[in-house]
Amino acid sequence: xxKDSFYNWTPExxxxxxxxxxxxxxxxxxxxxxxNFIENTSKAFSMKRRALMKIVENGINQGTINQQVRMxxxxxxxxxxxxxxxxxxxxxxxxxxxxxxxxQEELEYIRTQLKINGKIQIVxxxxxxxxxFVAEHFYLLIGxxxxxxxxxxxxxDDFEHSYSHTLYKAIGDKKASKEEIKAIEESKxxxxxxxxxxxxxxxxxxxxxxxxxxxRKMYERQLTTNEVLKELYPFLKxxxxxER
Numbered sequence: 466x467x468k469d470s471f472y473n474w475t476p477e478x479x480x481x482x483x484x485x486x487x488x489x490x491x492x493x494x495x496x497x498x499x500x501n502f503i504e505n506t507s508k509a510f511s512m513k514r515r516a517l518m519k520i521v522e523n524g525i526n527q528g529t530i531n532q533q534v535r536m537x538x539x540x541x542x543x544x545x546x547x548x549x550x551x552x553x554x555x556x557x558x559x560x561x562x563x564x565x566x567x568x569q570e571e572l573e574y575i576r577t578q579l580k581i582n583g584k585i586q587i588v589x590x591x592x593x594x595x596x597x598f599v600a601e602h603f604y605l606l607i608g609x610x611x612x613x614x615x616x617x618x619x620x621x622d623d624f625e626h627s628y629s630h631t632l633y634k635a636i637g638d639k640k641a642s643k644e645e646i647k648a649i650e651e652s653k654x655x656x657x658x659x660x661x662x663x664x665x666x667x668x669x670x671x672x673x674x675x676x677x678x679x680x681r682k683m684y685e686r687q688l689t690t691n692e693v694l695k696e697l698y699p700f701l702k703x704x705x706x707x708e709r
Contacts, residue, residue, distance in 0.1 A: 536674040
């Protein structure tokens with residue numbers, strides 16, 4: 466009999482192994498459930514994004530809102546979705562779109578258009594007041610999930626600054642020491658270098674939409690894996706992505 470056989474393990478070793486197996490199996494099951502859910506509802510999310518882009522596009526062409534208005538959409542990563550489920554006992558906030566407006570009037574214009582748009586049925590609204598920005602959240606259903614449309618009154622620079630705190634969230638709200646930051650950076654870099662599935666489970670799907678002055682239309686582009694990784698972890702040294 467092999468010395469390290471499962472049958473020779475202590476009860477404590479067996480229990481530890483079984484817990485790890487259960488956790489792995491549960492993670493795989495959650496992954497397939499989530500992937501199927503996204504596949505079944507992503508078309509509806511795409512239609513909502515196109516309707517939002519049309520609202521922004523019409524506003525710009527009418528001279529009601531500025532060409533600098535930006536629109537960003539995402540589908541939450543598998544890891545983030547299930548961490549949220551554990552915390553709130555529910556799979557929600559999977560789909561989200563943020564529209565960055567430059568004035569209060571632009572925010573009010575988009576709010577009005579959302580209310581009268583037949584393709585976007587708002588189920589509830591919520592006002593957000595933070596030190597960095599003010600916003601209004603509009604909630605609508607996509608399948609069984611609540612999709613959040615966020616209209617922010619905030620500059621793109623301030624938005625990008627407030628967004629780039631993933632590294633510090635990983636060690637909590639406390640002030641991080643240089644050693645803690647370095648340890649996390651090295652851990653993420655090692656995961657990336659080894660092609661670990663763990664780091665890719667943290668990546669959301671993301672799209673940016675901007676107005677093109679030549680065609681007078683809004684265009685949307687999905688970010689590459691490297692672009693999203695660079696947003697999440699600016700310190701990563703990334704390999705070049707192969708053209709598809």
